[in-house]
Amino acid sequence: METKPRKVLIADDEPDILEILKYNLSNEGYEVVTAKDGDEALEKARRNQPDLVILDVMMPKKTGVEVCQLLRAQPAFKETLIIFLTAVNDEGTQIKGLETGADDYVSKPISPKVFLSRVNALFRRLNKTEARILTIDHLTIDPERFIIKVGEAEIILAKKEFELLYLLALKPGRVFLRNEILNQVWGNDVIVGDRTIDVHIRKIRQKLGIDCITTVKGVGYKFEL
Amino acid sequence: METKPRKVLIADDEPDILEILKYNLSNEGYEVVTAKDGDEALEKARRNQPDLVILDVMMPKKTGVEVCQLLRAQPAFKETLIIFLTAVNDEGTQIKGLETGADDYVSKPISPKVFLSRVNALFRRLNKTEARILTIDHLTIDPERFIIKVGEAEIILAKKEFELLYLLALKPGRVFLRNEILNQVWGNDVIVGDRTIDVHIRKIRQKLGIDCITTVKGVGYKFEL
DNA sequence: TCGGGCTGTTACCACCATATAACCCTTCGC
DNA sequence: GCGAAGGGTTATATGGTGGTAACAGCCCGA
Numbered sequence: 001m002e003t004k005p006r007k008v009l010i011a012d013d014e015p016d017i018l019e020i021l022k023y024n025l026s027n028e029g030y031e032v033v034t035a036k037d038g039d040e041a042l043e044k045a046r047r048n049q050p051d052l053v054i055l056d057v058m059m060p061k062k063t064g065v066e067v068c069q070l071l072r073a074q075p076a077f078k079e080t081l082i083i084f085l086t087a088v089n090d091e092g093t094q095i096k097g098l099e100t101g102a103d104d105y106v107s108k109p110i111s112p113k114v115f116l117s118r119v120n121a122l123f124r125r126l127n128k129t130e131a132r133i134l135t136i137d138h139l140t141i142d143p144e145r146f147i148i149k150v151g152e153a154e155i156i157l158a159k160k161e162f163e164l165l166y167l168l169a170l171k172p173g174r175v176f177l178r179n180e181i182l183n184q185v186w187g188n189d190v191i192v193g194d195r196t197i198d199v200h201i202r203k204i205r206q207k208l209g210i211d212c213i214t215t216v217k218g219v220g221y222k223f224e225l
Numbered sequence: 226m227e228t229k230p231r232k233v234l235i236a237d238d239e240p241d242i243l244e245i246l247k248y249n250l251s252n253e254g255y256e257v258v259t260a261k262d263g264d265e266a267l268e269k270a271r272r273n274q275p276d277l278v279i280l281d282v283m284m285p286k287k288t289g290v291e292v293c294q295l296l297r298a299q300p301a302f303k304e305t306l307i308i309f310l311t312a313v314n315d316e317g318t319q320i321k322g323l324e325t326g327a328d329d330y331v332s333k334p335i336s337p338k339v340f341l342s343r344v345n346a347l348f349r350r351l352n353k354t355e356a357r358i359l360t361i362d363h364l365t366i367d368p369e370r371f372i373i374k375v376g377e378a379e380i381i382l383a384k385k386e387f388e389l390l391y392l393l394a395l396k397p398g399r400v401f402l403r404n405e406i407l408n409q410v411w412g413n414d415v416i417v418g419d420r421t422i423d424v425h426i427r428k429i430r431q432k433l434g435i436d437c438i439t440t441v442k443g444v445g446y447k448f449e450l
Numbered sequence: 451t452c453g454g455g456c457t458g459t460t461a462c463c464a465c466c467a468t469a470t471a472a473c474c475c476t477t478c479g480c
Numbered sequence: 481g482c483g484a485a486g487g488g489t490t491a492t493a494t495g496g497t498g499g500t501a502a503c504a505g506c507c508c509g510a
Contacts (some may be wrong), residue, residue, distance in 0.1 A: 027474065031489065045233035073237050091336050091339055095338055095342045096465095098339075098342035098343060098345070098346045099346075101349070102346065103345070103346055105343075111316050113320055114320055118326060118330075120323070121323045121324075121328055121329070124326070125350070126350075128444045144398075144399050144400060145398045145400055145447065146441050146444060146447070147398060148320060148402045157497090158496080158498075159443040159444055159497080161497095165470095191499090193499065193500055193501085194456090195458095195500070195501080196498080196499060196500080198457060198459085199458090199459085199460095199498080199499080199500090200498080201458090202459065203498095210509085215456095215458090217455095217456065217457075217506095218455085382487075383486055383487075384486075384487090384490095385486075385487065386487095417487095417488070417489090418488070418489060418490085419467090419468095420468085420469095420488090421471065421488060421489080423467090423468060423470085424469090424471095424487085424489090425488095426469090427468095427470065427471095428487095440467095440469090442467060442468070442495095442496065443466090447504080451510105452510090453508105453509095454508095454509095455505105455506105455507090455508090455509105456505105456506085456508105458505075458506095459502105459503085460501105460503085461500105461502090461503105462500085462501085462502105463498105463499090463500085464497105464499085464500100465496105465497090465498090465499095466484095466498100467497090468495090468496095469493080469494075470492085470493080471490105471491090472490090472492105473488105473490080474487105474488085474489075474490095475486105475487090475489095476485105476486085476487085477484105477485085477486080478483105478486095478498095479494100480481100480482090480483095480484105
């Protein structure tokens, strides 16, 4: 399952800040791009389409607020997260920043750890609205649309079949005991015959046309391409 | 589609803070409920189902962090916005707060104006349901004029029918559970029979004359051309 | 080689979710 | 007050879903 790394663009004219933030965000698994002034920030934002933009308010060329406004004006950046970063702890600027469409406003000096938590908090909320789309090789499972894609072909699975496949595909390679599968998909109180799972597995294999579910005899099933 | 006021619960043991925040939030059009300790906060949260909960960290009975954890443990509050409010400007607490699932962390003393902007910023990201004209292929949905166009033909839908179609069309392809539809179109407190949705869907399909709503059995409906 | 344990496969069918039509109550314009 | 439209319920039809049974095949140990 691919969870592509979140892309973050940091724009600040102080190299130290850039360095510290980049170091911390990278460690946390984010992909980091940096810019040292407003114009460069705009340029790199366009090219990299980051998920989060961190803007210093006081920057050469263009201020963070200006950059923010320009970004928000473009449809591609309507949804992008934006955090302002500033030494200026002045109310007016802060309010203006937030009203321009920023999602957070952090005052320097910043504690890297606190900053990280804030970033994570923002992404956490964003995540929920997003679908948890699984992509394994050329197989795509989209629970939001209830669609399976093998290559370009769209395949419709029934509810139970979908849930079963999704469960297995969540942890590729991991073997699920028949009991686990029953609990997860059917619920721990429902009692069904022993052949039920096999039949569903078969239907999935049949509909997908590819062999992605492996039987582990005497144990259970696992997803594998 | 309901545009009822956002409900906010404020929990703080200092009456002054409660008063100031309540005053400011009310002015901004929010519906405000207050609590003066942790237990009362939990109680009122359950009863009022607020969209945003503001928690003082230091409170009698239960701390803000405890309340937050208890709330987040309940499915009904998984999505609720939570802001911590505190005089304690200690890193550890702040990080813990954010990692508990809070969305923001504001240190006292607070400027009411800045605080308001932060609240607004949170809500802004949450509701991206701006009324805009949708155009999907040769189908146009104009929520301002309440008009549907299929090709050149104008079609009049009833209010509920329109709202239902608009909801689905906002995210083409995305499957909406019957529950989601009920919440969004009818409101979470209204109780209607199970067949109601089907009937409205049917009317829409009939009036539009084109097949743009797909049934996903056991799950819900999705818009698709 | 035989038999038991386990899984694959097929056919069958009950039941549940949805489709559909008919009906009723309320609201609103005239 | 009346008719029309909105919006909800109920009853019945229908098809897909998903469970079961029955049997075939395979692997492995005795």
